[in-house]
Amino acid sequence: MNQALVTIRDLHVTLGGQPILRGVNATLGRGRITALIGLNGSGKTTLLRAILKEVPYTGRIDFHCGHDHRRPTPQHVGYVPQKLNIEARLPLTVRDLLGLALQRRPLFLGVGRRTAREMEDLLARVWLPPSFLERPVEKLSGGELQRVLLALALHPQPELLLLDEPAAGIDFQHEEKFYDLIAGLNRTTGVTILLVSHDISVVSKHAHHVLCLKDGQVQCEASPQEIVAGEMLAQTFGAEKAAFSHHHPVR
Numbered sequence: 001m002n003q004a005l006v007t008i009r010d011l012h013v014t015l016g017g018q019p020i021l022r023g024v025n026a027t028l029g030r031g032r033i034t035a036l037i038g039l040n041g042s043g044k045t046t047l048l049r050a051i052l053k054e055v056p057y058t059g060r061i062d063f064h065c066g067h068d069h070r071r072p073t074p075q076h077v078g079y080v081p082q083k084l085n086i087e088a089r090l091p092l093t094v095r096d097l098l099g100l101a102l103q104r105r106p107l108f109l110g111v112g113r114r115t116a117r118e119m120e121d122l123l124a125r126v127w128l129p130p131s132f133l134e135r136p137v138e139k140l141s142g143g144e145l146q147r148v149l150l151a152l153a154l155h156p157q158p159e160l161l162l163l164d165e166p167a168a169g170i171d172f173q174h175e176e177k178f179y180d181l182i183a184g185l186n187r188t189t190g191v192t193i194l195l196v197s198h199d200i201s202v203v204s205k206h207a208h209h210v211l212c213l214k215d216g217q218v219q220c221e222a223s224p225q226e227i228v229a230g231e232m233l234a235q236t237f238g239a240e241k242a243a244f245s246h247h248h249p250v251r
Contacts, residue, residue, distance in 0.1 A: 003029065003030045003064075004027045004028065004029060004030065004064055005028050005029065005030040005031075005063065005064055005065060005159065005160060005192045006027070006028040006051070006061065006062065006063055006064070006160060006192075007026075007027050007028075007060070007061075007062045007064070008024055008025060008026045008027070008028075008047075008051075008059070008060070008061050008062075009025055009059055009060040009062075010023050010024075010025065010058075010059040010060065011023070011024040011025070011047070011050060011057055011058075011059035011060070011061065012024075012057060012058045012059055013043070013046050013047075013050055013055055013056070013057045013216075015046070015055065019216060020043050020046045020216055021043045021046055021047060021050065021057070021216045021217075022215070022216040022217050023059075023217060024043075024047060024059070024213075024216070024217065024218055025218060026211055026218060026221070028160070028192055028194055029192070029208070029209060030064075030190075030192055031186070031190045031191075031192055032186075032192060032193075032208040032209060033182075033183070033186050033192075033193045033195060033206055033207045033208050033209075034192075034193065034194050034195065034207065034208065034209045034210070034211060035195050035196075035197055035202075035203040035206075035207035035209070035210045035211070035224070036048075036194060036195065036196045036197075036210075036211050036213060037196075037197065037198070037200075037203060037210060037211070037212055037213070037227075038212060038213035038214055038219075039214070042213040042214055042215065042216065043213050043215075043216040044164070044196045044213055045082075045164055045196065047213070048079070048162045048164055048194065048196065051077070051160075051162060051194070052077065052079060052162065063076075063160075065159050076156075076157075076158055076159045076160065077158055077159070077160045077161075077162065078152075078153030078154055078155075078158035078160070078161045078162065078191075079153055079161075079162045079164075080146065080149050080150050080153045080161070080162070080163045080164065080166045081149070081164050082164050082165045082166075082168045082169075083168070083169065091136070092136070092137045092138075093133065093134055093135060093136055093137065094123075094132055094133050094134070094135050094137060094140075094148055095111060095119065095133040095134065096137075097137055097148065097152075098119045098122065098133070098148075098151070098152065099111050099115065099119070101152055101155065102115050102118055102119065102155065103115045118155070119133055120133070122151040122152070122154055122155060123148075123151055125151060125154055125185070126147040126148070126150050126151045126154075126181060127147070127181060128144075128147055128148070128151070132144075132148075141170075141171075141174075142168075142169030142170045142171070143167075143169075143170040143171070143174040143175075143178060145169075146166055146167065146169070146170060146178065147178070147181070149166075150166065150181075150182075154185070157189075158191060159191065159192060160191070160192045160193075160194070161185075161191050161192065161193045161194070162193075162194050163182065163193060163194070163195045163196065164196045165196050165197060165198065166178070166182070166195070167179065167197075167199070167202075175199075175202075179202050179205070179206055182195070182206070183206045195207065200228060203224055203227070203228075204224040204225070204227075204228050205224075207224050208223070208224075209221065209222075209223065209224075210222060210223070210224055210227045212227065212232060219232070220232040
């Protein structure tokens with residue numbers, strides 16, 4: 001078995017008096033892509049938020065990387081949400097958006113040379129040119145915005161990357177390229193990834209391991225091939241769920 005980066009034991013989350021996660025046990029293998037699948041309302045986003053310590057929980061979430069992860073937002077964990085949580089019509093450029101995260105001094109004082117180089121390096125990691133810094137955020141396509149958010153999540157150098165349906169809002173033509181980018185980051189940097197996705201073809205092509213959530217509990221876990229070929233998918237989504245698998249070897 002692969003060495004664990006994160007272990008989750010007997011995790012319970014209750015929000016508004018309603019149990020969302022009920023005794024979740026899971027292990028995220030170091031340097032691996034783990035896919036988290038399940039119906040809407042099964043607790044997938046809540047699990048990511050618990051790892052980020054954004055919601056109260058009972059149980060244990062242990063990081064095995066030698067860093068202090070007791071703070072609310074561990075700096076060695078990157079996060080890409082389904083959508084941007086700021087008003088998209090604010091007059092921000094990509095440079096402004098990155099600058100808010102990368103430097104402490106106010107933006108009206110400008111961006112320092114070192115920060116500017118960091119911005120260009122981050123954009124290059126997600127296949128975007130330096131000229132992209134001047135693009136207004138409100139003019140970005142869904143795929144472009146998600147790549148910018150991914151660039152932000154890659155700062156400083158996360159050991160764990162949490163992706164909550166990162167291709168939501170991306171047209172089908174560019175979705176595969178986006179997931180190829182994520183898989184490439186995993187191969188080249190060794191970053192551990194926990195990926196929420198409803199697309200079984202993406203899971204079967206890119207994931208090394210799959211966790212199935214149902215009603216706030218881990219219904220099953222296995223390799224993508226076992227999940228798609230066996231009865232586990234029907235147990236998670238229902239018997240009517242049609243599975244389509246890319247026949248690519250999982251690394």
